[in-house]
Amino acid sequence: xxxxxxxxxxxxRETVDTFTLQLDPVDERGAVSFVPGQFNxxxxxxxxxxPISVSGDPAQAKHLxxxxxxxxxxxxxMDKLKRGDLLAVRGPFGTHWPVExxxxxxxxxxxxxxxxxxxxxxxxxxxxxxxxxxxxVLLYGARTPQDLLYRHExxxxxxxxxxxxxxxxxxxxxxxxxxxxxxxxxxxxxxxDPARTVALVCGPEIMMRYTVMELEKREVSQNKIFVSxxxxxxxxTGFCGHCQLGPxxxxxxxxxxxxxxxxxxxxxxxx
Amino acid sequence: MENFEQLLAAHSFFxxxxxxxxxxxxxxxxxxxxxxxxxxxxQSEKARQFYLLNEGKVAVEVPTLVHGSITIQxxxxxxxxxxxxxxxxxxxxxxxxxxxxxxALVFDGEWLRGQCEEDHELGYAxxxxxxxxxxxxLQATRLQLLDVYGIHF
Numbered sequence: 001x002x003x004x005x006x007x008x009x010x011x012x013r014e015t016v017d018t019f020t021l022q023l024d025p026v027d028e029r030g031a032v033s034f035v036p037g038q039f040n041x042x043x044x045x046x047x048x049x050x051p052i053s054v055s056g057d058p059a060q061a062k063h064l065x066x067x068x069x070x071x072x073x074x075x076x077x078m079d080k081l082k083r084g085d086l087l088a089v090r091g092p093f094g095t096h097w098p099v100e101x102x103x104x105x106x107x108x109x110x111x112x113x114x115x116x117x118x119x120x121x122x123x124x125x126x127x128x129x130x131x132x133x134x135x136x137v138l139l140y141g142a143r144t145p146q147d148l149l150y151r152h153e154x155x156x157x158x159x160x161x162x163x164x165x166x167x168x169x170x171x172x173x174x175x176x177x178x179x180x181x182x183x184x185x186x187x188x189x190x191x192x193d194p195a196r197t198v199a200l201v202c203g204p205e206i207m208m209r210y211t212v213m214e215l216e217k218r219e220v221s222q223n224k225i226f227v228s229x230x231x232x233x234x235x236x237t238g239f240c241g242h243c244q245l246g247p248x249x250x251x252x253x254x255x256x257x258x259x260x261x262x263x264x265x266x267x268x269x270x271x
Numbered sequence: 272m273e274n275f276e277q278l279l280a281a282h283s284f285f286x287x288x289x290x291x292x293x294x295x296x297x298x299x300x301x302x303x304x305x306x307x308x309x310x311x312x313x314q315s316e317k318a319r320q321f322y323l324l325n326e327g328k329v330a331v332e333v334p335t336l337v338h339g340s341i342t343i344q345x346x347x348x349x350x351x352x353x354x355x356x357x358x359x360x361x362x363x364x365x366x367x368x369x370x371x372x373x374x375a376l377v378f379d380g381e382w383l384r385g386q387c388e389e390d391h392e393l394g395y396a397x398x399x400x401x402x403x404x405x406x407x408x409l410q411a412t413r414l415q416l417l418d419v420y421g422i423h424f
Contacts, residue, residue, distance in 0.1 A: 114420075180342045184414065
């Protein structure tokens with residue numbers, strides 16, 4: 001898979017360490033189409049290449065949108081990109097959220113921290129096909145109010161009459177008037193029927209493990225829970241083996257997995 | 272009264288409890304309402320009430336000298352507020368403030384303790400439910416302390 005050049009159309013600062021890039025293909029070879037849950041390899045010559053989930057609207061075919069947290073050597077350089085700068089993109093890669101497969105069911109989207117970015121395309125798709133789902137629930141947790149992504153959209157989504165959106169923070173600094181507590185505390189409050197629920201979960205692995213436990217307490221079946229796993233992806237094609245988790249190559253077989261198929265490998269040491 | 276029985280039976284705290292206890296508890300339930308911003312109880316005061324929240328949202332806060340009140344947890348519809356009435360020294364450890372208009376059913380804690388002592392079957396049912404709430408909140412607090420959104424995870 002060859003990289004294609006993209007130009008930065010817009011940089012939007014989400015939080016102190018997280019930003020969203022809107023990218024335009026330099027020529028017709030650059031693909032902006034994707035399905036929710038897929039990722040691209042973003043490459044900056046001299047800095048390196050990183051896997052980043054697409055965070056934009058899959059129905060909007062003009063720009064490619066990625067939300068990036070500035071934590072490593074490559075993303076810290078990407079944090080300095082400005083409108084007009086170039087970077088290279090390989091992809092899209094990977095499996096997708098089962099958004100269409102969930103039609104006719106309740107759908108519960110549970111995001112922790114930056115985990116809302118890979119789930120946002122799924123939520124956009126659900127909203128655009130709202131009549132195809134029964135109850136729609138979005139539960140979102142972040143460390144502080146200042147760490148919440150897409151605040152304007154969250155406010156708009158909370159105003160929708162046919163969607164339940166609950167947001168909580170672990171630590172309420174700076175005049176926060178919403179819920180306080182970890183993401184798992186929102187799950188008992190979700191208005192969904194466990195017997196007909198498909199749950200999409202994304203966040204730090206430890207958050208996903210406890211989230212799944214809470215979903216199981218509500219008797220959501222493990223084969224109706226989908227998680228996004230992101231570990232050490234380097235080549236994105238299953239060749240290099242960096243992201244191997246037991247028999248699974250996350251970049252090729254994932255990053256979206258049905259929970260019951262990967263649960264034995266999550267939380268295992270030294271793999 | 273019938274209305275209270277329905278409210279109690281529908282509340283998740285009493286899910287699965289024997290119907291005879293619902294009737295007995297409903298006789299002692301009192302409806303209360305709090306306006307947004309109103310304090311329900313304060314730290315160090317005598318803990319005399321057990322609240323079953325039916326509507327609204329409540330912040331559990333720690334008053335501090337430097338930072339004012341810090342919210343450590345929010346609780347709301349279909350949840351409970353307060354278990355300090357059950358354990359010595361029967362004083363509130365935190366403040367509780369209604370974040371929005373809140374409706375609840377309140378029980379006298381001393382009466383409830385007496386009922387649990389007299390009827391151990393009721394006491395067991397109550398302790399099981401309170402324990403589950405305490406365990407859930409302990410686990411949530413541990414997760415909160417882990418700071419799972421930090422770069423180490």
